[in-house]
Amino acid sequence: MFRVGARFVHTPAARKALIEKIIRVDHAGELGADRIYAGQMAVLGGSSVGSIIKKMWEEEKEHLDTMERLAVQNNVPHTVFAPIFSVAAFALGAGTAMLGKEGAMACTVAVEELIGRHYNDQLKELLEDDPEAHKELLKTLTRLRDEELHHHDTGLENDALKAPMYDALKFVIQLGCKGAIKIAEKL
Ligand SMILES: [Fe+2]
Ligand SMILES: [Fe+2]
Known part of the structure; x- marks a missing residue:
């Protein structure tokens, strides 16, 4: 990092590493x-919430396409754990859905x-570095962040809080996701 006026900005190499980290972890997240x-x-x-889940799924597919494109453009390899994440995430989705729609x-x-919080942290990091240099990425991540928060609200509107052991379930899921984020940022 070096100083420009009152701001600290990344060296070109550090900036490249930052972008790579962000794209690799976001690709893993969207996958x-x-x-x-x-x-x-x-x-x-086939349940009463089928169409609601399908709509969110369609948006996730578009998010994944977006991240695939960014990964190609910036020459960022996928996390080596992508196949494991895929299986674990499917099991998480299906497993919680077996608790009923509230579980899902x-x-x-x-x-x-x-x-949503993770995207916000990344937006902050990119803004602190250089809003102009990261203009396009900032726009994309802001849109994705907004759509994730909309999914979050959809979950609340559809009785998430009525899930069995809601607090414990949320804690365990977030712990697992935090671990996955840590791994995907590095490898
Ligand atoms: Fe997404
Ligand atoms: Fe989402």
Whole structure:
């Protein structure tokens, strides 16, 4: 990092590393989200919340496409744990959906709250570095953040809080996701 006026900005190498970290972890996150909703659909596709889950899933597919594109453009390899994350995320989606629609929605609230916060942290990091240099990425991540928070609210509107052991469920899911984030930021 070096100082420009009152601001500290990254060296070109550090900036590249920052962008790589962000794209790799976000790609992993969107892959996980796609698989979570796929798991939920497998169990609850035909239920009263099927169309609600399907709509969120469609948005996650678009998020994943966006991250795939960014990864190609910036030459960022996917996390080596992508296959494991995929299986774990599907199991998380299907497993919570087996608790009923409230369980699925509690999973959505837990994941989307964490991801929304994570996108906010990244936006802050990019803004602190250089709003102009990161203009396009900031725009994309802001849109994704807003859509994740909308998913979070959809979960709350659809009885997430009525899930069995809501607090414990949320805690465990967020703990798992935090671990996955830590790993995907590095490898
Ligand atoms: Fe997403
Ligand atoms: Fe989402």
